Amino acid sequence: xxFKHLILIVTVVLLIVLPWLVSDxxxxxxxxxxxxxxxAMAFGLLCGQAGMLSFGHAAxxxxxxxxxxxxxxxxxxxxxxxxxxxxxxGAATGLLSGILAGYFSTKRTGVYxxxxxxxxxxxxxxxxxxxxxxxxxxxxxxxxxxxxxxxGFGSFTDVYYxxxxxxxxxxxxxxxxxKTPLGRLALxxxxxxxxxxFLGYNxxxxxxxxxxxxxxxxxxxxxxQSLNIEAANYVVLESQISTAVVLNSFIGGVRVxxxxxxxxxxxxxxxxxxxxxxxxxxxxxxIIFVLVMMFLxxxxxxxxxxxxxxxxxxxxxxxxxxxxxRIVSLGFAACGAVFVIEFLQRALSTEYLATVxxxxxxxxxxxxxxxxxxxxxxxxxxxxxxALGITSAVIxxxxxxxxQEAQA
Amino acid sequence: xxxxxxxxxxxxxxxxxxxxxxxxxxDVVPGERHAVIGPNxxxxxxxxxxxxxxxxxxxxxxxxxxxxxxxxxxxxVNKRGLARSFQITNxxxxxxxxxxxxxxxxxxxxxxxxxxxxxxxxxxxxxxxxDLLAKIRLTDxxxxxxxxxxxxxxxxxxxxxxxxxxxxxxxxxxxxxGMSHEETxxxxxxxxxxxxGRTLLIVEHDMSVVFSLAHxxxxxxxxxxxxxxxxxxxxxxxxxxxxxLGEEAA
Numbered sequence: 001x002x003f004k005h006l007i008l009i010v011t012v013v014l015l016i017v018l019p020w021l022v023s024d025x026x027x028x029x030x031x032x033x034x035x036x037x038x039x040a041m042a043f044g045l046l047c048g049q050a051g052m053l054s055f056g057h058a059a060x061x062x063x064x065x066x067x068x069x070x071x072x073x074x075x076x077x078x079x080x081x082x083x084x085x086x087x088x089x090g091a092a093t094g095l096l097s098g099i100l101a102g103y104f105s106t107k108r109t110g111v112y113x114x115x116x117x118x119x120x121x122x123x124x125x126x127x128x129x130x131x132x133x134x135x136x137x138x139x140x141x142x143x144x145x146x147x148x149x150x151x152g153f154g155s156f157t158d159v160y161y162x163x164x165x166x167x168x169x170x171x172x173x174x175x176x177x178x179k180t181p182l183g184r185l186a187l188x189x190x191x192x193x194x195x196x197x198f199l200g201y202n203x204x205x206x207x208x209x210x211x212x213x214x215x216x217x218x219x220x221x222x223x224x225q226s227l228n229i230e231a232a233n234y235v236v237l238e239s240q241i242s243t244a245v246v247l248n249s250f251i252g253g254v255r256v257x258x259x260x261x262x263x264x265x266x267x268x269x270x271x272x273x274x275x276x277x278x279x280x281x282x283x284x285x286x287i288i289f290v291l292v293m294m295f296l297x298x299x300x301x302x303x304x305x306x307x308x309x310x311x312x313x314x315x316x317x318x319x320x321x322x323x324x325x326r327i328v329s330l331g332f333a334a335c336g337a338v339f340v341i342e343f344l345q346r347a348l349s350t351e352y353l354a355t356v357x358x359x360x361x362x363x364x365x366x367x368x369x370x371x372x373x374x375x376x377x378x379x380x381x382x383x384x385x386x387a388l389g390i391t392s393a394v395i396x397x398x399x400x401x402x403x404q405e406a407q408a
Numbered sequence: 409x410x411x412x413x414x415x416x417x418x419x420x421x422x423x424x425x426x427x428x429x430x431x432x433x434x435d436v437v438p439g440e441r442h443a444v445i446g447p448n449x450x451x452x453x454x455x456x457x458x459x460x461x462x463x464x465x466x467x468x469x470x471x472x473x474x475x476x477x478x479x480x481x482x483x484x485v486n487k488r489g490l491a492r493s494f495q496i497t498n499x500x501x502x503x504x505x506x507x508x509x510x511x512x513x514x515x516x517x518x519x520x521x522x523x524x525x526x527x528x529x530x531x532x533x534x535x536x537x538x539d540l541l542a543k544i545r546l547t548d549x550x551x552x553x554x555x556x557x558x559x560x561x562x563x564x565x566x567x568x569x570x571x572x573x574x575x576x577x578x579x580x581x582x583x584x585x586g587m588s589h590e591e592t593x594x595x596x597x598x599x600x601x602x603x604x605g606r607t608l609l610i611v612e613h614d615m616s617v618v619f620s621l622a623h624x625x626x627x628x629x630x631x632x633x634x635x636x637x638x639x640x641x642x643x644x645x646x647x648x649x650x651x652x653l654g655e656e657a658a
Contacts, residue, residue, distance in 0.1 A: 146473065172561070179525060179526045179527060180522060180523045180524070180525060180526060180527055181514050181519035181520065181522040181523075181525075181526060181527045181530075182520070182521055182522055182523040182528045183527070184507065184510060184511065184514070185511065185514070185520065186504075187500070187502075187511075188500055188511045188621065189501050190502070191500035191501060191502050191503055192498065192499065192500050192501070194498065195494075195498045195569075196497065196511065197481075197482045197483055197497075198460065198482045198483075198486060198491075198492060198494075199483075199486065199491075199511065199512050199515050199569065199572070199573065200482075200483045200486035200487050200515040200573060201483060201515055201520060202483055202520070206520070209521060209523075213523075258576065385473075407449075
């Protein structure tokens with residue numbers, strides 16, 4: 001417990017001093033990570049704790065974002081709704097739309113629930129371009145962050161602290177919520193809603209309320225995003241946003257409390273870095289998701305939590321060595337895979353194919369060297385390094401299994 | 409009719425063409441342990457589903473304390489003092505035993521839509537959970553996941569959750585199904601203890617349990633009750649022997 005608290009305090013302190021440690025560009029990435037983390041936490045309440053897999057959470061994120069932009073324009077960041085309080089508008093809008101959508105979608109469970117959430121979100125997304133005065137059409141709605149309470153809100157640092165404050169507050173509230181009777185009943189809904197009914201609970205009302213709370217925090221996250229970019233466009237209602245929050249939460253670990261937040265932050269950072277470096281970053285994101293689901297189905301944080309709870313019997317030292325060996329092996333495999341994927345992507349791109357004439361294949365520059373796609377060398381190198389890494393990982397795993405068998 | 413705590417009057421239930429329950433009359437006296445026996449497919453589980461609100465009867469009345477509960481929803485039936493367990497273990501597998509009981513106990517204290525106070529700080533609830541844990545002899549396993557319990561421990565937990573709302577009438581659907589001899593004896597003792605001062609309606613296939621536990625027995629065959637009486641009366645009943653006991657417990 002104390003170890004957990006220590007990590008938590010260190011993380012919060014790090015987040016508070018972050019503006020002194022990193023560049024503006026990284027601070028911007030941090031803002032996006034915080035928003036994504038909060039959005040994933042809102043989703044995690046619904047999916048991880050209450051067992052309702054929503055495929056349409058972009059809708060509540062989106063309405064929060066638009067509500068905040070409109071409120072920004074209406075109040076000019078003054079009076080009743082100064083800039084720092086604007087996220088409350090997103091939260092209120094998210095809550096209201098969550099009650100409405102939750103009432104209908106929680107009439108069904110399982111796959112049917114998911115389908116209704118998807119349909120409602122798609123409905124909104126299809127409707128949005130036609131409602132120009134609300135969603136601003138192609139151009140979207142833009143606004144300006146106005147100074148308030150003596151804070152300029154012009155710099156990344158100001159926006160960062162605003163986002164940090166609301167994210168930490170919301171995650172704290174979500175934690176407290178999980179301890180209340182309603183929060184505990186979310187677990188009951190996930191585990192056995194049928195039994196809950198026979199215990200005398202109204203599961204439809206319970207589901208609607210939990211759906212609404214989740215939508216409220218999603219709306220708050222949406223508002224933080226429009227505060228950050230000073231605009232909202234109906235692109236935020238796209239199913240890609242709904243999908244991203246599902247993937248991020250599962251990668252982090254949807255059943256452990258901070259799992260979705262860490263998944264959201266890590267994957268947003270990953271996207272921020274890789275989208276500048278490669279065109280196929282979404283492919284990498286997809287591969288990571290598939291690998292996590294195959295080998296770490298509890299998610300990254302879920303897996304770590306499980307390891308800490310029931311540590312390997314071979315002792316900390318041996319476990320650390322094994323883990324390091326695994327990471328190095330998989331690192332090799334990843335390098336090989338990235339090389340092949342990047343090389344393939346370049347060789348198959350239309351720009352490159354246009355330069356190919358009469359069977360004459362020019363060389364491709366990749367990682368500071370020039371490689372010919374008709375030569376065996378680059379393919380052998382990439383696949384070889386990949387195979388080496390995988391072989392090494394398999395050997396490490398076999399040895400670990402053999403040691404465990406010898407002990408048992 | 410007020411001397412009967414639970415009374416079924418001419419209850420029918422059909423699923424399309426299939427007539428599962430055909431005019432059942434059954435009166436349960438306060439404080440008794442009443443068993444319903446009958447061959448497979450006689451409609452015993454359906455009868456329980458009707459009493460607990462899972463199904464609405466096609467025809468007839470079900471009176472709990474003189475008030476008709478036929479067609480009410482499970483949650484409403486539960487609120488009026490009738491709780492049931494299930495033939496298939498029906499618990500919250502992914503959370504702790506303590507949490508299972510907490511979910512069951514909170515309802516009685518009207519802790520449903522409450523999001524402004526901590527569930528762990530309600531002393532009354534905690535005390536009742538500890539009390540139930542002791543009753544079902546699972547105090548040592550309070551922090552284990554429910555899915556990690558042995559089969560008979562899970563059945564005990566199931567019974568504990570049924571007890572949590574402090575019901576007047578308890579319906580237990582085959583609580584000993586799939587148990588070994590020792591587990592059956594253990595659970596029979598447990599049921600005897602916890603039904604003290606309550607009314608029990610139980611469906612069970614283990615005849616030794618039924619005849620030692622029940623004050624009265626009703627025999628259900630093809631959706632009709634063919635006899636009700638004390639264990640001795642049932643044992644001596646010719647129709648019952650012919651229909652049922654003859655083959656299984658001669």
